[in-house]
Amino acid sequence: MMNSVLIESLTGKDWGLLINGQSKASSDENWDTVFSPATGKPIARVAAATPKDVDEAVQSAKTAFTAWSALPGAEREKIIRKATAHVRTQAEHIGGLMALEQGKPFAQSRGEVTSSCDLMDYYAAEGVRVEGYVNSTEKNNLYSWVTYQPVGVCGLITPWNYPVSLLSWKLGPALATGCTVVVKPTEVTPLSPLAFCQALIEGGIPAGVINVVLGSGAIGAALVEHPTVAKVAMTGSTHTGKKIMAAVASQLKKVSLELGGHCPAIVCADADLDNAAEIIAYKGFRNMGQSCSSVNRVYAHASIHDELIEKICAKAKKMSIGDGVIEGNCDLGPMTTAETLQKVERHVADALSKGAQLHTGGAKPAEEKYQNGHYYTPTVLSKVSTDMLVMYEETFGPVVPVDTFDHIEEAIHKANDSNFGLCAYLFTRDFATTMQVSQALESGTVCVNNGAVNTAYAPYEGWKDSGFGLELSRKAIFEYLKTKHVKVGF
Numbered sequence: 330m331m332n333s334v335l336i337e338s339l340t341g342k343d344w345g346l347l348i349n350g351q352s353k354a355s356s357d358e359n360w361d362t363v364f365s366p367a368t369g370k371p372i373a374r375v376a377a378a379t380p381k382d383v384d385e386a387v388q389s390a391k392t393a394f395t396a397w398s399a400l401p402g403a404e405r406e407k408i409i410r411k412a413t414a415h416v417r418t419q420a421e422h423i424g425g426l427m428a429l430e431q432g433k434p435f436a437q438s439r440g441e442v443t444s445s446c447d448l449m450d451y452y453a454a455e456g457v458r459v460e461g462y463v464n465s466t467e468k469n470n471l472y473s474w475v476t477y478q479p480v481g482v483c484g485l486i487t488p489w490n491y492p493v494s495l496l497s498w499k500l501g502p503a504l505a506t507g508c509t510v511v512v513k514p515t516e517v518t519p520l521s522p523l524a525f526c527q528a529l530i531e532g533g534i535p536a537g538v539i540n541v542v543l544g545s546g547a548i549g550a551a552l553v554e555h556p557t558v559a560k561v562a563m564t565g566s567t568h569t570g571k572k573i574m575a576a577v578a579s580q581l582k583k584v585s586l587e588l589g590g591h592c593p594a595i596v597c598a599d600a601d602l603d604n605a606a607e608i609i610a611y612k613g614f615r616n617m618g619q620s621c622s623s624v625n626r627v628y629a630h631a632s633i634h635d636e637l638i639e640k641i642c643a644k645a646k647k648m649s650i651g652d653g654v655i656e657g658n659c660d661l662g663p664m665t666t667a668e669t670l671q672k673v674e675r676h677v678a679d680a681l682s683k684g685a686q687l688h689t690g691g692a693k694p695a696e697e698k699y700q701n702g703h704y705y706t707p708t709v710l711s712k713v714s715t716d717m718l719v720m721y722e723e724t725f726g727p728v729v730p731v732d733t734f735d736h737i738e739e740a741i742h743k744a745n746d747s748n749f750g751l752c753a754y755l756f757t758r759d760f761a762t763t764m765q766v767s768q769a770l771e772s773g774t775v776c777v778n779n780g781a782v783n784t785a786y787a788p789y790e791g792w793k794d795s796g797f798g799l800e801l802s803r804k805a806i807f808e809y810l811k812t813k814h815v816k817v818g819f
Contacts, residue, residue: 335421335425336425339373339422339425339426340373340429341373343374343375344376344519344520344523345376346378346540346541346542346543347523347526347527347539348385348389348542349385349389349392349537349540350535350536350537351536355376355377355379355382355544356378356379356381356385357379359377359379360374360376361375361376361377361516361543361544363375365430365654365702366431366432366663366664366665366702366703367653367655367701369701372430373520375516375519375523375543376543377544377545377548378543378544378548380548382548383542383548383551383552384551384555387511387552387555387557389536389537390509390510390511390537390540391481391509392537393535393536393537393538394479394508397507397508397509397538398507399507400507402456402458402505402507405504405505406453406454406457408534408535409450409504410450411532412528412529412531412532413449413450413529413532414446415528415531415532416442416525416528416529416532417443417446419442420442420446423442423521423528424439424441424521425438425654426520426521426524428653428654428657428662430492430517430518430519431489431492431518431521431653431665432617432653432662432663432703433653434653434659434660435657435658437616437653438653441493441494442525444494445494445496445497448498448501449497449500449504451785452501452805452806453501455502455505455806456504456506456507456806458803459806461474461475466816470818473814473817474815475812475814475815476812476815477506477810479507479809480506480559480811481557482508482509482511482557482559483499483503483508483510483511483558483560484510484511484513484555484558484560484562485500485503485512485513486553486561486563486573487499487513487522487563487564488565489514489515489665490616490621491616492514492515492518493522495564495587496512496526497525498564498800498805499562499564500512500526502808503560503809504534504538504539505806506809506810509539509540510540511541511542512526512539512540512541512542513541513542513544513548513549513552514543515565516545517665517666522541523541526541553576559582559583560583560585561573561583562584562586562798563585563587564586564587564588565587567588567589567749567794567795567796569588570586570588574586585796585798586798587621587789587791587796587798587800588751588795588796590621590622590625590752591625591721591722591723592612592622592753592754593626593628593743593753593754594627594753594754594756595627595628595740595741595753596629596630596633596756597630597740597756598630598633599758600757602637603640605637605756606640606641606643606644608624608754608778608780609627609641609754610641610645610729611644612624613625613707614645614648614660614707615660617662617663617726617727618673618724618725618727619664619669619726621723621752622752622774622782623725624729624754626730627641627729627730627731627732628731628733628743629734630733630735631733631734634711634731638711638731642688642689642709645706645708645709646689648661648707649661650694650699652698652702661707663703664703664704666703667703669703669726670704670705673705673708673725676717676718676719676722676726677691677710679718679719680710680713680717680730681710683714683716684714685711685712685713685714685717685719685730687709687710688710690705690707690709690727690728692706693705693706705726705727706727708728708729709731710730710731713732714732715746717730720732721747723749737762741769744770744771745769745771747793748793749794749795750771750773750795751772751774751792751795752772752773752775752776753772753774754777754780755775755776755777756777757777773788773789773791774790783801785801785802786801786802788800788804789801
């Protein structure tokens, strides 16, 4: 729970753009207001950038690139680690902002800040370990070697569901390799990523290495299209990702896109149902289901279908819902936007109108304290069919529809019958089934008997409409590097 002093210190402020290490108003002095999803009340104002501000931020990053890229990797590591150590001292402040603007319970928000620092440190170390190689050649007097160099100025566009974590996925490898950045957070949750970047600069990241512009999608477009930006990394919707691809096509920029998902979970007859229910509930409802890796649809073997639903419902009913600021240790806060809540309501209504059975949830909590916020109860549906929105569109809310299968080939077919291919989940005790299904599923990540999708040491990449380009793991470093071959004759 956040104390009243902390809440008071975080609200009612004006926040400027962050350019060349300084906070500044936008060039036209316009402001946007950030609202609480729990109460609907205003939290703060943020400067609304213009294309002129974007250009200033990019030029700041370009200027800083010369010195930052020239530093030895070990020196950059020292600077980054010192900066993240400072950020950790500000975790309550930054986590408080996240709880206020995004709705995530304070304990989870604070944890997101510290885990983001851990990831930054991971990449700081990996930056030191980037290795080139020497080739054998066709002649004795020829020498050949390969090196890697930072791509330059990177535009980082980040979403509202994990506003600091998904920034660190991009910021970590970018800084570690010697790139400089301009960050464009979503206008829904600009405060916590801005505060995170400010704290990094306070901790010692040189001026101009990190810049932050704020505003609407038009500002993101100006950043993407800026000719000095050499690399764009974005997490967001598939629709926005396709627009970015079209925008950069003529400039042939490097692009990483982590886009939408519609993640299936297959539960076999031999599965540990308690474990399956625990993970499905966690992945389906945590952060109010506002995650691209959420369990969006479940395929349960017919023999265990009813029992699994009972267990998932039991988990759902035990989850506490509250104002993530005032009740900081609750399980779930409000949904972040009114539009997302409306989409959930539309998806559930569509399913019920087409014959789905509601087992729990399906509405806003009834108590008076929930009425001004974007709250929704964890929802479980059965008797679902492929023509229901919940079975093919990303709901991005706390809804878990459960279908059945008789044979594993049927389950694989149903799981793969989607335009998305981000994550998939499988629950079985059988090794042969594990091998068969994990290879057959059309997803960049498959978790068997666990829900730990995002780990620093393993790559995270979407298939199909879920995007392309690696995030996480040491391999993501190379998304921010360009390759150089040097061949010398004597």
